[in-house]
Amino acid sequence: MESEEQEKAGQAPEVQVEYQQNELFPELPPESTMTRWVAAAAERPVEMTIRFVDEDEGFELNSHYRHKDYATNVLTFDYQHEPVVQADLVICVPVLVRQAAEQGKTFLAHLCHLIVHGTLHAHGYDHMTDEQANIMEPLEIKILKSLGFEDPYQDRDYN
Numbered sequence: 001m002e003s004e005e006q007e008k009a010g011q012a013p014e015v016q017v018e019y020q021q022n023e024l025f026p027e028l029p030p031e032s033t034m035t036r037w038v039a040a041a042a043e044r045p046v047e048m049t050i051r052f053v054d055e056d057e058g059f060e061l062n063s064h065y066r067h068k069d070y071a072t073n074v075l076t077f078d079y080q081h082e083p084v085v086q087a088d089l090v091i092c093v094p095v096l097v098r099q100a101a102e103q104g105k106t107f108l109a110h111l112c113h114l115i116v117h118g119t120l121h122a123h124g125y126d127h128m129t130d131e132q133a134n135i136m137e138p139l140e141i142k143i144l145k146s147l148g149f150e151d152p153y154q155d156r157d158y159n
Contacts, residue, residue, distance in 0.1 A: 013046065015039040020051040025093045027107060028052065037112050040143050041119035046085045048122065050115070058092030071095050074114040076121035087122035089115070105152070109144075113152045116143050 017035045022028050038046060053061070058071030065075065073095045080086040091114055100110035120136055127133040141151045 012039055013042045013044050015042050015046045016048070017046070018049045020049060022050075022052050024054075025052050027097075028093075028111070029108060034111075034115055037115045037147060038119050040147055041116045041123075042085070043123055044082060044085050046087075046119070046122070048085070048087050048089060048119070050089045050091065050118075052091050052093050055092060055094045058090070058095060061090055073099055074118045076118045078122045078124070081122075081124040085119075085122050087118075089118040089122070091115070091118075109149045109152070112147060112149050113140070113144060116140055116147075 015035060015038050017031070017038055019031050019034070022031065028034070034050065038048060038050075055071045058075075059069075061075055062068045062070060062072045065077075066072070071092045071094070073092055075090040077088040077090075078085070079088075091111070096110055096114060097107060099105075100107050103110070105113075117140060120139060125132070125136040125139070127136045137153055141153065144150070144152060
């Protein structure tokens, strides 16, 4: 009910984010900035934990949960989509740093993209098929632009 009342009043959904291990990565922006990014992607109330990890933990989690032999940039563990989005995001900071450099993006732009991307996954969006990507990616672009960041897909090779 509260989210319906908020929606009618034009208010943003309530967002609660707990951060883990961000003190290990001094390059991260303040929690308030990252929470604002989650809120920009929130369509419903959100309860989320964002854990920042090194490459070893990123590799271990991706190997265990996705059976992939590498550390990935972001993992989303979505537990509930409605009425409250409940999820954990895991962001591997060394992979984020490397990808930002390779893609010619700033650390903050890539971090914001990963947080928005993970938040949308937590809402049930996906990009495994072209049809899904054609819904999720324009939404990411719109949110990122509203936050002052460029389209992260503008140089993407779709071949």
